[in-house]
Amino acid sequence: MSQFALLGKRRFAPFFWTQALGAFNDNAFRNALVMLVAFQMGLDDHTVSLYTNLAPALFIIPFFLFSATAGQLAEKYEKSRIIRYVKLFEIGAMVLAAYGFYTHHTSLLLIVLFMMGMHSATFGPIKYAILPQALQQGELVGGNGLIETGTQLAMLIGMIVGSALMEIAGLGPLLAGAITIAVALVGYLSSRGIPEAPATAPDLKFNWNPISETARVLKLTGQDRPVFNAVLGISWFWFFGTVLIAQLPNYTRINLGGDGSVNILVLTLFSIGTGIGSLLCERMSGRRVEVGLVPLGAFGLTAFGVDLFFARPDAALIHGLNWLAFLHSAGGWRIVLDLTLIGVFAGFYVVPLFAFIQSRAPREQLSRVIAGNNILNALLICCAAGFGLGLGMLGLGVPEIFLATAVLNALVALYIFTLVPEFVMRFITWVLVNTLYRVRIEGTQHIPEDGPVLLVCNHVSFMDPLLLMANLRRPVRFVMYYKIFNTPLLSFVFRTAKAIPIAGHKEDPQVLHQAYDAIDAALAGGEAVCIFPEGGLTADGEIAPFRPGVEKILARRPVPVVPMALRGVWGSVWSRRDSGLGRARLPRRFRARVELVVDAAFGSEQVTAASLEARVRELRGDRA
Template identity: 55%
Template sequence: MSSQFQLMRERRFLPFFLTQFLGAFNDNVYKNALVVLITFQAARYTTLSPGVLVNLAAGIFILPFFLFSATSGQLADKHEKSRLIRITKLMEIGVMGLGTLAFALDSLALMFAALFLMGTQSSIFGPVKYAILPVHLREHELVGGNALVESGTFVAILVGTIAGGVTIALPGGAVWVSAVVLVVAVLGYVASRGVPAAPIAAPDLKVNWNPLTETWRNIAFTRGNRTVFLSILGISWFWFYGALFLSQFPGYAKDVLGGDEHAVTLLLALFSVGIGVGSLLCERLSGKHVEIGLVPFGSIGLSLFAFDLWWASPAAAHAGEALPLATVLASPATWRALFDLVMIGVFGGFFIVPLYALVQARSEPGHRSRIIAGNNILNALFMVVAAGLGAGLLAAGCTIPQLILITAILNAAVALYIYTLVPEFLVRFIVWLLVHTVYRLRVKGVEHIPEEGPALLVANHVSFVDALVIMAASRRPIRFVMDHHIFRWPILSFVFRSSRAIPIAPAKEDATMMERAFDEVARALKAGELVGIFPEGRITDDGELKPFRPGIRRIVERTPVPVVPLALRGLWGSSFSRKDGPALSRPFRRGFFSRIELVGGAPFAPEAATPESLQAAVAGLRGEMR
């Protein structure tokens, strides 16, 4: 597919997207209508203050995620997912029917009961929602699919929140809200009828109905893969960050910007649009595969623009009557704050979409839904902590701009901690940065690199960053065999060590290291990994292809695997090549964004992979462009 938007024409995606969109919209119509009702008319129902009721409503909605997510994950793994989706949409019709009855009877208790059941329905739908995407989407579509889902969800939240507030404020508002939520629930069920069936992940699973023990078990599933677990912590941190920001919008609009309720809506709209734009840009920036290099990029933006939002905020809180939106927008400081808010949303999209795609791609299919259920539990926990932290800091005398600054600092600290634990994130960021600043990479034929199983990749050696360029183009990690001098290059050494590159030396220089390298290559291939080598043995000093050394034969004779020829084009003459002297002797001699290419060819069978045949294949793929 040339664009993620083509998924919107596909039956395997569009019905699911509409189901998710309508569900998110409906939840927020009802929630915000209820919040507005109890904010302005609490005295009709109880002696409790509106503030207490609003926080109680938030707690009631999120409680089912703690109680039922673990069970929901089991059900999603044990049963067919499209059928479960339809059942949850039928539940939604029933829940909205109860909400309609609550409005008709003007019963606050029934309204809260409907809110609790709405949270229950959402907690059941959550594991199915993210577990079904990798079933119906190919690996190169996961980022685009998640981007559409995330951007659509935030748009649905925005439109639903506005619609709920506006509708309940109309004469006879409760009737209008009831009509909207019932109609949308029915439309959601109709859309769910088109979701294709998905294979059952674990049909023999015995459901554990104890929510406490199963919750702990689900969290243990998330810890089974270190990268997946830390990605889930990253997702949960994003929801912590987002919840902390969203809860401050009313206060920031009123006390800092001096605006009215229209200013609050504007802040929410810009934040949501920013996340939608950032999510949709992920596919283009990631080259249509799960590019976790965008995650550090996103975290940098989340801290940088939050810091600037604090810096740009007026020092003194606004006092007096709320100003009309036009007056608020007349201030340059407001425009800077709004820009920061949009960029926080954009970089939030860069941060969250690859993490969701990574969790889906690397989770064990047999218990993927339970892993996502564990993710939902941790998300809910982080959001509750965020609400408590925000309330506590504000009660202690912290201003909203100071709270934003604390959030920016915390985000930087958490990001550094996660990237220290899993260097793969930073490695991919460095690789991604290289091919999006110094170079402009065009890729052809990389579909010949197998999506699973072992293979040996062979390429011409033009510069010190050849391995990084190939890593950027590959959807799978590659372990490169490289000269031990290049392996120890400053800065690049971090990348090579973190990607588990294999240093090698000539036999006359260090025979022990050479033998150790061949042993490690064999182990890697037997483990089903990709191994990359540069058979010329050294970086070219004249741009021409040198004879391929016989080490290729030794590798495939010991471990027979397919051999994929790759050709790097356009790197000769770049900063990291040896044209006209040592590398980096003339930095950026071709400027930024110089065009380079990686071209892949059809795999060779092990018995046909001779140095001569592979050299001829690489030379043919390279052509005249050095």
């Protein structure tokens, strides 16, 4: 099923439109406010500067004050009801905004801006925590991609509409107030269609102290190191994006020589690029939570951020160009490509991180983890504003700021990937498997999403563990021959994936004994373990008799058993068919079409080595 089919599902569509309409109103109101203050009230430059710099701070402060409390609300109470209360609050805020626009009451409008910050801070933890309750595991990436795309496009349209309405002589303030009230009402009506999302921690003891609760939420967010580093990665994305977007108006005016239409164009390119990247994540990841896309995204942000510097490092010689004239100017299409691809790779970067947090964080803590994420996001957004201002005060132009941010992105990404080698391991696996094979998968829904399970599969090539690793939805501990485990270069992948090396009894009895202990410990800890019961690669493409080790594992730790079969791998690169025929492996069946078939789980009492062997033979069929 395509991710777009979710837009026709009641469990997703009302929430999608509710959050998109809220993002529209946030940005329409903020840009209408800026246009009113900067161009229609006759204020001096000093006062305009004061208000325009105060506005972002008033919107961000509620994220520090209320995110932790919002995380508790989302855990303790049913989420759809909270969303409806939040949307009613938005309607009230927009009514006040309409009065403020009509009377030019700046102080009231700044209060409303603070209220909209409260609205976003409260909605944030619910926004991402409700998705795992509404979607299946295989829909998380696609759902997050749609949410990110909808948010980016709604923000862009809101910015354009808010600015454009205020430029309508005489009617601007009235129209801006009317549109934002109407959108808030539609958002509330949409929220009424969101299905119930039960409380995940109804017995949570509520803490009304925002300071102590913020500290507690940040501590909770940091408990699971991979999750915390994913949070840091998302916060860094907001830093990068804030620096980029904050510089675009001056970049448009000084370096591109463009007018307001060019500014709208460059914002549109970034937003559309982010939407495209977000939507592509589902196809590129095979509907799995694939953090291997994160290093790819980080690389793209740096590569095209650096190229943006070289594309137009100096001030434009001609000014006042409209968007069409800019496109026809020298190097215009290169800048278009850079900005669009920065957005595309931003989607590759951030969507898998959100899906990773949603799939990895405990369900009863997810809202508070998202709240902690929002607090750190707000902190990095403030740092980004200071970073841009500081580099500007040091005399750096906008292209130099882009270059500095792109280089810093590479350093931060390297630091995060050093802390979480799983991201790099998944990237290597994703690249290798998608380069060498075209994989069709059937039946992975039979693998339990949590709890101990023993997976058994036929063993055809040296790439089998990577093939399975790249296509199974949950982390799996692979039991593999110790010499394969120690293969140069790939040993990093196997060690990071916590594979378990094993040897024959005559070859190394100590390694064999340690392997059985490690398998038992992994199953006792609720992990998934995969073994290849043939004890080695097939030499002729046929399935060899299964050894009794599987029975020893189950006698020691009875757990469900899931049979699997690889089809079409024999004769592909790194199977022994090439070796036996004395041919070079590498162009043999490059990009081979292979299949992974997964059967329903068996109880351990039903399993013998012979019965498993027979079932795997049936699953594989005639296609070796």
